[in-house]
Amino acid sequence: MLIEILILIIIFAVFHFVCKNDPSTNKVKYPKLYLCIGILSLSFWLFFIILMLIDNVPIYNIPIFCSFVLAGMILISVIIIMSYFNIYTIYDDVSFTHSNFWRRKCTIHYSDIKIVYRKKHAKYLVVFESDDGRITIDSKYTIGYSEFIEKVNKNRFKD
Incomplete structure (x- = not known):
């Protein structure tokens, strides 16, 4: 609760x-919403990486597709944050x-x-x-x- x-x-x-x-x-x-979405998204995906590190999940046990999706989502989050500051x-x-x-x-x-x-x-x-x-x-x-x-x-x- x-x-x-x-x-x-x-x-x-x-x-x-x-x-x-x-x-x-x-x-x-761009509105501040772009920055908020980028930071929240980046935090969300980095949280998954931290969970994998805490649970000692070997990198070879993760399917390659999931690794690419995770890296892509982190990249999109960084692009959103950079867009807010640069454009x-x-x-x-x-x-x-x-x-x-x-x-x-x-x-x-x-x-x-x-x-x-x-x-x-x-x-x-x-x-x-x-x-x-x-x-x-x-x-x-x-x-x-x-x-x-x-x-x-x-x-x-x-x-």
């Missing part, structure tokens, strides 16, 4: 932490800078934007193209995206 109450308190605390997703000034990013867009009155998964940054000035379109195969991927490069932003789950688009529309055709 005590464990169930503790789990409910932890879930309530996580949702309380996640619900405070006020868009930060001039930044488009963001910072904008001001003149330009915006987008950082992708590998932290490669590209800056585009609003006046240099030649075309803005959505990818046909993915409804929420918005592409900004200019002479300096192309930036693709996933707009579905990001926080602050609508404010960013308002800023782009307001400053794009300024003289």
Whole structure:
């Protein structure tokens, strides 16, 4: 009974932490839920590894498929955590800078934007193209995206 109450308190605390997703000034990013899911998932899969180490389960007794699934789930958890920290867009009155998964940054000035379109195969991927490069932003789950688009529309055709 005590464990169930503790789990409910932890879930309530996580949702309380996640619900405070006020868009930060001039930044488009993924919600804190991404970070929470990544950390909880990574903790869950590392728990299985710790159990195997505690029970002295020989590695050759584990089916190879299970080892690949476990490694894949840990990799997915790490990718989710890295996405939360690495993918963001910072904008001001003149330009915006987008950082992708590998932290490669590209800056585009609003006046240099030649075309803005959505990818046909993915409804929420918005592409900004200019002479300096192309930036693709996933707009579905990001926080602050609508404010960013308002800023782009307001400053794009300024003289």
